[in-house]
Amino acid sequence: MPSKANTYHVHLETDRKRPELFHLPLDQWLAAAKRHRALAKKLRVTVGSNGENLDAALGTADFLITNCPPPKERLRERAPRLKWIQTTAAGVDALLPFDWLPADIALTNNRGAHGPKAFDTVAMALLMLHQRMPETFANQRAQAWQPLYTTPISGKTAVIVGFGDLGQGAGRAAKKLGLTVIAVTRSGKATRIADRVLPTKRIDSVLPKADFVIVTTPLTAETRGLINRERINLLKPGAGFINIGRSPIVDYVALRERLESGTLCGAVLDVFDQEPLPPDSPYWTTKNLVVLPHISCDDPRYVEHLLDFWFGNFERYLTGKKLKNIVDRQLGY
C-alpha cells in the first residue's frame, strides 16, 4: 500500500528475544502519538516482530525504528523509500562496519538516553567498591561479622574511559561524591565536568593513578581490546573497576586474575560477551565481582523516552533541520 500524499510510513520492528523493556509495541506508539498529535497525523505506522512481516513493511517504509540490527542484505532494493533508521540502542557496534548502509539513509542511535541511570549506577558502584561491599556481602553469605573500615570516598581519583553520555553521567556522579575525575577520550579535548582530559594514547600514564577505572566508551575498532592485560596490570593494589560500556573493550581474563588474587578491591561489571550470562559462567562466583545483568543505564521508561525523542527528530526532518544523534560512519558511534 503506497503512502498517501504528505503521509510517511514508519515501521517499528521488535526482536522479541530482547528484554521487554526494549520492545516497540503498538500501544506505546499510540501513547506517544497522543503526546505528539499534529506530527502523528503525518504518519502511518506498522508494527512487526522477529522479521515476520518485515519485507512487506520495508516495501513502503520511509522510516524504521528497530531494537535489533536492521536488514543489511540488499537494503536499498528491499526498502526503496527508506530514508532513516532509528536504533533503540546507543551502542551500534553490532552494525559495524557500515558498508551495508546506503549513503542516503540516515542512521540515528539512542545516545543521550542513558546518562541519568549511568549517574546512579556509577555512584552506587564507586561507593560499593570503596566501602568494600563485595567482601562484606561475601561475609554476610558466610554469616561472619567482619567490619571493614574505610575513609570517606571524597578525594579519591576516578579515571573514566570515554566521556560521552555514559562517561559524563559517570563523571557527574564521581564529582558529586568528591572525587577527582580524569577523562580519557578520543580527542583529549577539555570538558566542563572532568578535572583533566587526556587523549586515549596517553591512557597508560593515568591508569596507575586511578583508585577507580570506569569504562564507558562505545565499542569501535579503536576501543576493542583497549583495556588489555598490560593495562589491567597497571592498576594499583586495591583499585576498583567498573564497566558499563561493552565487554570486548576489556580483557576480562586478566581482570578476573587480578580479582581472584585479591589485588583489586573489586569490580562491578554490567556487560558481558554472552548475555544472558549462562548459569555455568565463572563470572557469577568470581571473587569480589558484582555482576549486574546489563541494567546500569536503562530506565523502564526507555521506549517512551525514545519515541518522544523520535517525534522531536521527525519534526526536525519535516522542517529540513539536521537530525540529532546521527551515527558517524567513520568513527562508528
Next chain:
Amino acid sequence: MPSKANTYHVHLETDRKRPELFHLPLDQWLAAAKRHRALAKKLRVTVGSNGENLDAALGTADFLITNCPPPKERLRERAPRLKWIQTTAAGVDALLPFDWLPADIALTNNRGAHGPKAFDTVAMALLMLHQRMPETFANQRAQAWQPLYTTPISGKTAVIVGFGDLGQGAGRAAKKLGLTVIAVTRSGKATRIADRVLPTKRIDSVLPKADFVIVTTPLTAETRGLINRERINLLKPGAGFINIGRSPIVDYVALRERLESGTLCGAVLDVFDQEPLPPDSPYWTTKNLVVLPHISCDDPRYVEHLLDFWFGNFERYLTGKKLKNIVDRQLGY
C-alpha cells in the same frame, strides 16, 4: 603521683573488646601530641586497658578519654580531681541515665565525627535499595540473569528520622542524588538541608510518603521503640529502610516480616541488638536485607580525629570557653 603545677593528667582508657579502630594506644596519643605541641606540654598522660590500672589513674586524673562506659560507682570518691570525660562514641545511650555523673564533671561525646561516612553509606544504601540490589545479589548467588530495571532515583522521597550529625550527612547525600528530604526531629525546627522538617509527634503523617526511611537518631528514652510495628506497617509497598542509628529504635521483628513478605524493596541495617551478630542470627539470611557490620559511620582515622578534636576542646578548657559536644543530661545526647 600528683600533677605538677600547671600540668593536667589525662588518662586514656581502652576496652580491648571494642574493634581496634576504637582503641586509644599511646602511639596515637604521641602522634597527636606532636600535632599539638604547646598544648601537650601541659599534659601528663597515662594509658590503660580493661580497667586494669584504672583506679590508680583515676586517683590523679583531671581528664578521662574512654572507649567504654566510665566507672560509675562512687565516681567522685575514686576520681577526686576528675573534671571532664570524653567518650569515643557519639551515642551515649549505654551511659543513661546520668544519675552516676557528678554535676561538676563535664561529659563530651564524639558527635560530628560521623557525618562524612554517613553521607557515603546512605548514598550507597539509597542507590542499592532503589536499584534493587538485594534481589540482584540474590540472583547472582543463584547464578540467574534477571534484569530488574529502575528509573533514576532523582525525585524520590526520603524521610530521615533524626537530623543531627548522621541525619544531616544522610540528608546531604539524599539531596545530592536529587531526592526530596523530609526530616523528623525532636524540635521540628527548619534546617537548611531538608525540604521539610516535622516534629516527631507528626511522624505518622510522613511515613506513608517515604520511598526510603533512614533512621539516624540517637537512642534515648524518647526514641526507644519509636519505629514500632504500627509505623513499620505505614511504609508503602516497595519502600526501602535504612538504620544507621541504634537498633532498639526500630521493631526489627516487624521489619523482618515485611522484608520476608516481599512488600519492601529491601533494608540496609548497620546496627543490631547483639554485636557482633552471632553466626546463627536470622538477619544474615533475611530476604532483601543487607547486613552491614556497624561500619556505616566510622573512618579508620577515627582516634586520630577524636584526639585532634579533644586537643581543640582542651584549648577551650584552658581559656575558659564552653566545651564543644557537651552531652545534654536531660535529653540524653
